[in-house]
Amino acid sequence: MTEPTEPTGSAGPTGSTGPTGSTGPTVTAVPVEEPEPVPSLPVRPPVPPMLAKPVKAMPKQDGTLFYEPKWDGFRCIIFRDGDEVYLGSRKERPFTRYFPELVEAARAELPDRCVVDGEIVLPMGSQLDFDALQQRIHPATSRVTMLSERTPAQFVAFDLLALDDESLMEAPFSERRTRLEGLFPAKGGSIRLTPVTTSEEQAHEWFETFEGAGLDGIIVKPGDQPYIPDKRTMFKVKHERTADVVICGYREHKSGPIVGSLLLGLYAADGRLHHVGVAASFPMARRAELVEELRPYIADLSEHPWGHWAEQAAANAGQPAAGPATGGQRVPGAVSRWNAKKDLFFIPLRPELVIEVAYDQMEGDRFRHTAQWRRWRPDRTPDSCTYEQLERPVSYNLDDILAR
Known part of the structure; x- marks a missing residue:
């Protein structure tokens, strides 16, 4: 999971660092989004995701911490209510129209009624390709459709905010994680489950090795904390x-x-x-x-x-x-x-x-x-x-x- 680089993110998904433009086909305007159906769930969009504060060193295990890989993609919360699927972004602007393959994957692979927090990523071979992911945000429907087939994205799930008619926002992360794991009985598909460990030693190993697959560091979550939208209650450790x-x-x-x-x-x-x-x-x-x-x-x-x-x-x-x-x-x-x-x-x-x-x-x-x-x-x-x-x-x- 990254500090997401989205249409309105700090670095801007533009194909070169910071405000320096795009490596892909450029466009002159982004169309005004039509209102999307809002699923009738115990947790309803828009929900700004919970955030992480940067720290220089890996937080030491105190008996409550969970360590996860830090994914480098677009932060997204999936809301599914039957056939209605809404892909929310960090800045509360929907991703739904840009990733039709994930809408279909949510209908096929997630429970009928759920809210799942995670990251949209785009694997290319054995690594993530953020440049290719940036190109997925395009105003032309024909290009959106074409790219969804040529460069399909995946969704990596790392938190569960609601299931059926139950909100899990007040539940501690340790419980939310256990409930989330119950949604993924087998490996595969377009919606995947991020690994997690309570071992500080394992976290250090992940920090050193997972970067080679395009990941961005380690996220550390207190296991006894509820889900607090738009607050930096987690920690992130990144390479420098x-x-x-x-x-x-x-x-x-x-x-x-x-x-x-x-x-x-x-x-x-x-x-x-x-x-x-x-x-x-x-x-x-x-x-x-x-x-x-x-x-x-x-x-x-x-x-x-x-x-x-x-x-x-x-x-x-x-x-x-x-x-x-x-x-x-x-x-x-x-x-x-x-x-x-x-x-x-x-x-x-x-x-x-x-x-x-x-x-x-x-x-x-x-x-x-x-x-x-x-x-x-x-x-x-x-x-x-x-x-x-x-x-x-x-x-x-x-x-x-x-x-x-």
Whole structure:
């Protein structure tokens, strides 16, 4: 389970890190959703899911804790009332129309009346593919149907909020988990059960190995707690690594001419400078200071490594972040599928400054989430900032993780 990256999530499911655009076919608008049937259940949508607070170290077992893998997909609560199925998202915007295969799976594999919390994921081979999952959110019904057949998603269940006419929201997690396990007598299907352990040692092993299947860390749940919507009563432990990257430009903050996000680059083996993500978490005062610190490095766009792309994108909005239009070079993305009106203009900088950033994981050749500034690295040269420095987890088979 992840801090979900959804249409309205913090990082934005856009095909490159942070507010940098989409790697898939871009669109100019997301249609207004028609009202969906609301199932008549003891727990009814919308329900904002219970959340997890980040911690640096694995919480020690105190006799009450349950440890689960942290899935990297779209957080979703399934409401089923007979043939009526509603897929709720973290931001309470329904996923129902985007995942018709999961609607059918819920009818076939879940009890007639239930509310199940979990994560929508998209397996590709032995690993999760978040980029492919992002492409599933599309306004065209024909494309939604086509993608549901070509890249079907799965739902990983990890909590049970209601069954038949009984709400389980006030029940402790230990009871909810036991009841949830009773819904999964056999392995297989499109709706799966996440594994769980009470062993801290086992949790550490999962933390080190499951990342190789595309998972995102460990979630720790107090077994004696009720389900509290929209509250951070659980804990999440994520990987943190560091990398030295080149500052290649910045975007202005929505409030005015101060730094909103830094555009980060790494050199590939062929010598091209690729956009690898953004760093965007700064106090307001620091954002203003950065403008002055970066001012001497402002470059002419025509001389910037990404200038050829930016000029083309200005003439033809909607270019992908990497593909034929960019010669395969990853550049800052163009129109965002989540906010077509977002201004993605950037101020180019000479690629001379190096900083150290912290990141949790890679998604292909980019940082999966927004990187965190750590410090200037005046001792590093830009050409030393290559992909070779990045730690890659050992591959792990996804199917070996899922319990049932």
